[in-house]
Amino acid sequence: MRRTGATSLFARSTLGQDDILLVQGTGGVALFGLQFAKAAGARAIVLSSSEDKLARAKAMGADILINYRSIPDWDREVLERTGGEGATLILELGGPDTYQRSINAVAAGGKIAQIGVLTGFGPKPDLGRLQSMNADILGITVGSREHFEVMNGFIAKHQLKPMNDQTFPFDAASAAYDHLRSARHFGKIVIAL
Structure with a gap:
């Protein structure tokens, strides 16, 4: 996993057993995020357009699976499936096509870790909800050497494999x-x- 994921989950946040992590897709960063969440005792939500990939994510420990093709309003589904709470941490990998939904799905006091822009750059999201939810956006690029060493220690301790x-x-x-x-x-x- 690039250091971005570990930085967003542990250095700039404190992912733990009371958290709900939302990952977008089933690429390398998202799946390592899922593994980190489960090792930290957190619940994990995985979004994908593929039922097969969702089944594989479930086998890896995902708690909530949402097919964003069959449920395009996945942000509402996240709120419904979390009892209205939302995700305490979101690994935002998509960009303008997913950003507003991430804002809509974030929990009160939650964090959105801006890591990727897979859908490019485009329309600006409505940030008003962040203020009312007292939520944060974390701009993540690459962590420090110290973060890298902490991540590697966590990986070794929990025997995680990408x-x-x-x-x-x-x-x-x-x-x-x-x-x-x-x-x-x-x-x-x-x-x-």
């Missing part, structure tokens, strides 16, 4: 990127050097 979908040799890097664009992967795509 979910790697497929490994491509370096000379097939273009095929790896094609596979990434296809969105068929579950976990990380690795290019071996």
Whole structure:
């Protein structure tokens, strides 16, 4: 997992057993977030457009599964499935196509860790709800060396292994990127050097 996920879950937040983490999708960062959440005793919500991927996430310990294709108002579903509470921490990976829904789904006092912008840059979300919910947005890039060492200690203690979908040799890097664009992967795509 890039240091961004661990930084957002532990250095800039304190993910623990009272938390509900929402991850968007089933890519490498999202699935490592799921693993970290379960190891910390938190509940985890996973969004995906694939029932097969949701079933695989459930096998990894996901507590709430939402297919955002069949339930496009997934933010409302998050609130319903959490008894109106919402997610205390959201790994925001999508960008403008998901941001407003993340704001709508965040719990009072919760945090949205802005890590990715997979849908590009575009319309600005309505931030008014953040103020009324006393919630925060965390801009995350890369953590420090200290964060990296803490993350590695947590990984070793809980014997976490990244979910790697497929490994491509370096000379097939273009095929790896094609596979990434296809969105068929579950976990990380690795290019071996």
